[in-house]
Amino acid sequence: MSQDYIKVFSGSSIEILPLREALEAENIIPVIKDRAESARLAGFGALPNFQEIFVHKDELERAQKLIADHTAEGNA
Numbered sequence: 001m002s003q004d005y006i007k008v009f010s011g012s013s014i015e016i017l018p019l020r021e022a023l024e025a026e027n028i029i030p031v032i033k034d035r036a037e038s039a040r041l042a043g044f045g046a047l048p049n050f051q052e053i054f055v056h057k058d059e060l061e062r063a064q065k066l067i068a069d070h071t072a073e074g075n076a
Contacts (some may be wrong), residue, residue: 005031005054008063012049019053022070028059 009019009024016032023030055063 004057005006006057007052008055009053009067010050010059011070013051014049016051019067019070022066023055023063026062026066027054028063028066030055030063039042 009016013034020030020032033052033054035050035052053067
């Protein structure tokens with residue numbers, strides 16, 4: 001992946017989906033990397049339900065704040 005994109009979160013698909021929707025609602029375009037699906041398509045094994053969210057470095061600060069707020073709400 002290009003160095004212009006930075007990983008901001010990793011977790012299960014259940015955690016990723018609401019974060020992705022929240023980012024998109026704020027006009028932040030996330031890139032979701034699903035290693036399990038990539039491995040399955042290539043014929044290898046990998047950890048199931050593990051995904052990563054990457055955002056462009058120009059959107060990093062906004063994305064980190066949104067993710068922090070969103071995950072804090074889930075823990076409250």
